[in-house]
Amino acid sequence: xxxxxxxxxxxxxxxxxxxxxxxxxxxxxxxxxxxxxxxxxxxxxxxxxxxxxxxxxxxxxxxxxxxxxxxxxxxxxxxxxxxxxxxxxxxxxxxxxxxxxxxxxxxxxxxxxxxxxxxxxxxxxxxxxxxxxxxxxxxxxxxxxxxxxxxxxxxxxxxxxxxxxxxxxxxxxxxxxxxxxxxxxxxxxxxxxxxxxxxxxxxxxxxxxxxxxxxxxxxxxxxxxxx
Numbered sequence: 001x002x003x004x005x006x007x008x009x010x011x012x013x014x015x016x017x018x019x020x021x022x023x024x025x026x027x028x029x030x031x032x033x034x035x036x037x038x039x040x041x042x043x044x045x046x047x048x049x050x051x052x053x054x055x056x057x058x059x060x061x062x063x064x065x066x067x068x069x070x071x072x073x074x075x076x077x078x079x080x081x082x083x084x085x086x087x088x089x090x091x092x093x094x095x096x097x098x099x100x101x102x103x104x105x106x107x108x109x110x111x112x113x114x115x116x117x118x119x120x121x122x123x124x125x126x127x128x129x130x131x132x133x134x135x136x137x138x139x140x141x142x143x144x145x146x147x148x149x150x151x152x153x154x155x156x157x158x159x160x161x162x163x164x165x166x167x168x169x170x171x172x173x174x175x176x177x178x179x180x181x182x183x184x185x186x187x188x189x190x191x192x193x194x195x196x197x198x199x200x201x202x203x204x205x206x207x208x209x210x211x212x213x214x215x216x217x218x219x220x221x222x223x224x225x226x227x
Contacts, residue, residue: 103124
């Protein structure tokens with residue numbers, strides 16, 4: 001079996017800015033030594049818990065999705081965090097891509113479902129890392145604090161098996177399931193993502209923008225509506 005061409009999965013891009021000082025410093029601090037798998041595992045946990053998951057920061061402004069900006073954000077959502085893990089991995093020489101899928105969330109709050117008009121989250125993101133000769137999926141979106149608040153076990157990552165969407169919460173209730181695989185990309189397909197989110201969730205975007213505007217300096221994410 002031939003080795004795939006990984007050149008594009010190692011290059012810095014406009015969104016996956018693996019050559020930025022912030023990303024290079026973050027990767028150097030957290031990756032440590034050892035194999036690609038060892039370093040990828042450390043980077044996964046570092047990105048997962050570095051920036052809180054907070055749906056109030058959902059938006060379609062391009063700057064939100066730049067990996068180095070994500071590291072400095074007070075909160076964010078799945079796509080910027082997947083981009084950030086890809087950037088950190090590339091900064092240490094590990095090929096990385098961004099994957100997307102539509103998922104159904106069985107535990108969404110009534111308010112979020114009403115704002116969405118659906119129980120399907122389109123373009124939910126994860127990161128693919130090339131380890132030991134194959135692509136492995138990882139999902140750094142939901143930090144430990146967020147999972148604790150909503151009784152969902154945080155996703156672990158061992159570098160061997162895919163770690164994607166929480167199938168059940170800690171009470172055994174179904175949480176997330178795949179609906180549609182949207183493929184993997186060497187760069188964030190920003191235009192396609194933006195157009196899809198604008199068309200699907202205009203009320204949700206407006207509500208989250210209003211909540212962001214109301215945040216005071218020094219505000220910490222609360223246990224509000226889950227995604």
